[in-house]
Amino acid sequence: MSKQIQHLVIKSKQDTIENQQRYQVLAELVEHILRTRKVCRPRPGHPLSGIYLEIYQTVQEQLNHQLEEDIDSPYLQMTSEKEWASWRDSLFKKVLDESRLQQLALEAQRHQPHSPERFYALTELLNAIKLSGKLCYRGKFSPEVYDDAVNRTLYYVYQNLNHYNQAKGKFIAWVNYRLDKMLQKAQQDLNDPFIQAQSGKIVRIKYQLNALIKSTKLDSVIFWITLSIKGLIIDKTQISNVTKIMMVLLLLSQLIAKDRTKGDSLVFEMAKASLPFSSNFSELTGESMTIETVAQPETELTLYDQLRYYFKADPEKLLQKHIKNHPSATLQVIGLAYLDGKKWQEISDSLGIKISSLNNFFQRNIRKLSPEIKRYIEEELG
Structure with missing residues (x-):
């Protein structure tokens, strides 16, 4: 995605391009994003329809509008897919009220349980909940406990959505x-020794199953079937069971x-089912194949990624202040250089400004802006 986007960005900035062509390029850029x-x-x-189309078109319009307004802004200098995705997701986050x-x-x-329409709608709903940022904050709970609780909650929504009453x-x-x-x-479960012990058993069984799966090759299966066909294995029950x-x-x-996530989820379910009380354990933990496949947790941006995105995008236009008589030495330019790992001497040499003045x-300015930067990261990127 990133290379194609960068190509379109460069094309949109060409001086020779007509306005109509630029709009077409921006529309294509939005489509790629x-x-x-x-x-x-x-x-x-x-095709998309109803509320899904309405949300999509709203975000599409906002992307178009921002790109048209900020054609020469740092938005269009983002280089990684994560940065583009983070910007896109921040717009979805605002729209998903x-x-x-x-x-x-x-x-x-509205859809019948177990129907393809219902599965699609639930998948969209759960992904939208996660992306919206509307779930209550973690507070005093550890990330491990919070992630576990979110997964259990999403599974509950998946299983019990019809219990929700709009009138209430x-x-x-x-x-x-x-x-x-x-x-x-x-x-409570985190501190329950019984549940922790059973979790450990499941992990060990899953590890053993994975080892078996990795060691199973097509050649081995063909060899076994060949032996069976040639009658070299006498026990027919053994032939049937081992072949299966x-x-x-x-x-x-x-x-x-093909799909590591689904495969791992299925192996986990097999490991869990091997315990004699697996159905009860499922109720205790809230784990399920459904929630694993429907609501996969996304990889979150690190603090470094969030800071770098903020400095590149300058979404609140707070980083354009510059050193007196040096308009190119803005907070944004200095901050990005620093985040990219450049030493103060390198930054000093490139801008022609003393290290002490730069520092x-x-x-001084970052201390003033820290509360605003922190607030934006927590509310928009957190």
């Missing part, structure tokens, strides 16, 4: 009420190679 979006993705064989989340929930309720309140309030309960439960096991292991290895200017 949205191509890897996490929500409002069309169901195979069906309580009203739209409620509409997504009601749309999912807002959808996101209903979700956060459940999340609060799940946080308490997850904290080898075929399952081979299919699992192919699934893991004093940067430190």
Whole structure:
């Protein structure tokens, strides 16, 4: 994605390009940025419609508007896919307000359980909840407990969406009420030696299954079947059982190679099912194959990524202040150089400014802006 985007960015900045051509290039740029979006993705064989189309078009319009306004801004100097994705997701985050989340929930309720339409709508809903930033904050709970509680909550929503009653309140309030309960439960489970012991058993069994899967090769399966056909293995029950096991292991290895997340989830479920009380344990932990496949946690940006994005995008236009008589020595330029690992001497040489002047200017202004930068990162990128 990144190379194509950079090509379009360069093309849009060409002085010779006509306005109409620029609009077309920007429209194509927006299309590329949205191509890897996490929500409002069309169901195979069906165009976007209803609330999904409305959300998509709103974000599309905002992207177009911002790109037209900031054609020469640092937005268009982003180089990594993560930075472009973070900018796109921040717009989705603003658009996915309580009203739209409620509409997504009601749309999912409208479909019959276990239908393809219901599965699609629930997938969109859960991804939208995660992206919206509307879940209650972690507070005193550890990241481990919070992530566990969020997964349990999303699974609860997936299983019990029809329990939500619009007449009794807002959808996101209903979700956060459940999340609060799940946080308490997850904290209790973290300290429960019985549950921790069983979790350890599942992890060990999963590890053993993975080892078996990795060691199962197509050649081995063919060799076993050949021996069976030639009658070199007498026990027919053994032939049947071993063949089935080898075929399952081979299919699992192919699934893991194609989609690691789904493969690992399935192996986890197999490991969990091997325990004699697996159904009860599922209720205790809230783990499930469904939530693993429907609501995968996204890799979050590190603090470095967030800071670098902020300095590149300068979303609140606070970083354009510069050293007196040196208009190119802005907070943004100095900050990006510093974040890129350049030493003060290198920055000094490139800008032709004394190290002491650079350092004093940067430190003095960053101290003033720190609260604003922190607030933006927590609210928009956190």
